[in-house]
Amino acid sequence: MIELANINKSFGQHQVLHEVTYLFDSGKVYGIVGENGAGKTTLFRCIAGLETASGSLKSDLEPLKNNLGYLTSDPYFLSKLTGEEYIYLLTDARGKQIKNLSERNIFELPLKEYASAYSTGMKKKLALTATLLQDNNYYILDEPFNGIDLQSSIILTEIILRLKAMSKTILISSHIFSTLKDTCDEILVLENGRISKSVKKEQFGDFEEEMKEKILQKDIDKLWL
Numbered sequence: 101m102i103e104l105a106n107i108n109k110s111f112g113q114h115q116v117l118h119e120v121t122y123l124f125d126s127g128k129v130y131g132i133v134g135e136n137g138a139g140k141t142t143l144f145r146c147i148a149g150l151e152t153a154s155g156s157l158k159s160d161l162e163p164l165k166n167n168l169g170y171l172t173s174d175p176y177f178l179s180k181l182t183g184e185e186y187i188y189l190l191t192d193a194r195g196k197q198i199k200n201l202s203e204r205n206i207f208e209l210p211l212k213e214y215a216s217a218y219s220t221g222m223k224k225k226l227a228l229t230a231t232l233l234q235d236n237n238y239y240i241l242d243e244p245f246n247g248i249d250l251q252s253s254i255i256l257t258e259i260i261l262r263l264k265a266m267s268k269t270i271l272i273s274s275h276i277f278s279t280l281k282d283t284c285d286e287i288l289v290l291e292n293g294r295i296s297k298s299v300k301k302e303q304f305g306d307f308e309e310e311m312k313e314k315i316l317q318k319d320i321d322k323l324w325l
């Protein structure tokens with residue numbers, strides 16, 4: 101469980117998050133959607149403790165950051181660090197001994213090579229593997245499906261469903277509705293830093309239709325004037 105109450109975050113004069121309040125239950129997957137710049141990553145960074153914010157943040161396992169696997173939208177790796185070293189660095193930090201890493205390398209990454217030289221999708225899969233091997237209780241996955249191949253996205257969908265069955269709390273942001281439909285119990289809409297709507301699984305179909313109608317009201321024809 102992660103409970104947010106009245107989270108406000110500003111960068112200088114620009115208030116990005118406004119009174120964000122929500123209770124994220126264990127064993128549930130939450131999708132966070134919103135236009136570019138709505139504040140999804142900022143919200144994730146606040147939950148992860150990477151940004152200071154006002155308001156309160158509670159979890160059933162404290163400190164939250166020690167039990168959180170945060171997959172950023174654009175994972176960054178220090179040069180001269182192999183994939184394998186990166187995984188050991190993260191798992192050691194949690195006191196986990198990883199045996200038979202080569203067998204647990206489900207994305208078949210070249211773990212002896214420098215992670216900084218990996219492709220975008222491979223970097224994402226490496227960061228994901230490390231956070232899964234850490235065995236966290238909370239997961240924040242910022243655009244996890246972006247840039248990964250079809251096979252990996254099928255595996256990732258299954259992983260998310262398995263984490264949910266293990267009673268983990270999972271927050272995912274995505275701009276691809278189908279990935280959320282397959283995995284989420286609930287979708288929250290973030291609009292200019294405010295949660296404007298929460299949609300339960302039973303209403304996903306109506307929500308998708310509503311979104312399409314709203315978006316297609318924008319006059320695309322203007323492009324060809």
Ligand SMILES: Nc1ncnc2c1ncn2[C@@H]1O[C@H](COP(=O)(O)OP(=O)(O)OP(=O)(O)O)[C@@H](O)[C@H]1O
Nearest residue numbers: 111114116134135136137138139140141142143173
């Ligand atoms: N470190 C920062 N300094 C100043 N402004 C920032 C900073 N980080 C984010 N912002 C601003 O906060 C707003 C929200 O950004 P954020 O990255 O959280 O949006 P997002 O919903 O994740 O967008 P996207 O879908 O494009 O990834 C934007 O206006 C952005 O410019």
